[in-house]
Amino acid sequence: MSSAKQTQNDLIDIARRHFAERGYQGTSLAQVSAELGVTKQALLHHFKSKDLLYRAVLDQLTQELVQLLFAAMEEAEEVERQLEKFFVALSAHFQAHRSAPALLIGVLIDAPGQAAVGGTDRPPLQDFLEPLVALFQATARWQGAGFSAALTAAIEVLGATCLLPAARGNLSHRFGCEPVEQAERVALAQASDLVRAVVHAQGLGGAGQGNL
Numbered sequence: 001m002s003s004a005k006q007t008q009n010d011l012i013d014i015a016r017r018h019f020a021e022r023g024y025q026g027t028s029l030a031q032v033s034a035e036l037g038v039t040k041q042a043l044l045h046h047f048k049s050k051d052l053l054y055r056a057v058l059d060q061l062t063q064e065l066v067q068l069l070f071a072a073m074e075e076a077e078e079v080e081r082q083l084e085k086f087f088v089a090l091s092a093h094f095q096a097h098r099s100a101p102a103l104l105i106g107v108l109i110d111a112p113g114q115a116a117v118g119g120t121d122r123p124p125l126q127d128f129l130e131p132l133v134a135l136f137q138a139t140a141r142w143q144g145a146g147f148s149a150a151l152t153a154a155i156e157v158l159g160a161t162c163l164l165p166a167a168r169g170n171l172s173h174r175f176g177c178e179p180v181e182q183a184e185r186v187a188l189a190q191a192s193d194l195v196r197a198v199v200h201a202q203g204l205g206g207a208g209q210g211n212l
Contacts, residue, residue: 008046008056010036016057020099021169023106024054024113051116058117058124061103065128068093069135079138084195086135087161091191094165095184101166105159132158139199153198160194161187 014035018027029050033043047053072086094101106113107124117124136142136150164171164180164187172180 004046007036007038007042011043011046011053012056012060015053016060016099016103019054019057019106019113020102023110024050024116025110027054029053054113055117055124057103058107061100061107062125062128064093064097064100065090065104065125066131069128069131073135079135080140080196080199083135083139083157083199084192086132087157087195088188088191090161091165091188094162095188098165098168101162105162105166129154136199141199157195157198161191 011032015027015032018032027050029043030040032053033040036043043053047056068089069086072089073082075085076082104125107117133147133151133154136154137145137147142150142153164183168180168184171183
C-alpha cells in the first residue's frame with residue numbers, strides 16, 4: 001500500500017471516531033489532522049472538504065454493512081433466518097467497531113450531516129437500507145403488508161440493535177462499565193430473539209398486523 005493511500009485510510013479511521021463521537025458539526029478537520037500528526041492542508045490534499053471526508057467515512061460504513069448483510073443471505077435459505085444471522089453478526093460487529101452504531105444513527109438523524117451529503121444522487125447507506133427492507137418485505141409476516149410496514153419493522157429492529165452500543169460511553173458514565181458490558185453480552189445473546197419477535201408470522205390474521 002502506498003504511503004498516500006495509508007494516510008487516507010488513517011485519516012478515515014480517525015475521522016470516523018470523531019464523527020461518531022461529536023457528530024458532523026462537532027468534528028474539526030484541524031483536530032482530525034492533528035491527531036494523525038499532519039497539517040490541515042495535508043488532510044485537504046487527500047479530502048478536499050469536510051463533506052468529502054464524511055462521505056468517505058459513510059462509504060466505508062456502508063460497505064461493512066452490505067458485506068454483513070450479503071454474507072448472512074448466503075448462509076441461510078429462509079429469509080427469516082437470513083435476518084436473524086444478519087442481526088446477530090451486526091450486534092457482534094457493533095461491539096468490535098465502537099464507532100459504527102453511532103455513525104449509523106447519526107447519518108439518519110443528524111441534520112447538518114444530512115445536509116452535507118444531501119446533494120449526492122444516492123444518499124449514504126441506501127445500498128444497505130434498500131436490501132434490508134426488501135428482506136423484511138419477503139418474510140411471511142410482512143409480505144403483502146406494504147413497504148411502509150416493512151420499513152417500520154426494519155428500522156425498529158435496526159434502532160434497537162444500534163442504541164445500546166452507540167450509548168455505551170454515556171451509559172457507562174451513568175451506571176458503570178461492568179453493568180453496561182454485561183448488558184451488551186445479553187443484547188448479543190438476545191439478538192435472534194429480537195428478530196424472531198418481529199419477523200415471524202403471527203397466528204389468525206396477524207401477518208403484517210401485529211404490534212412491533
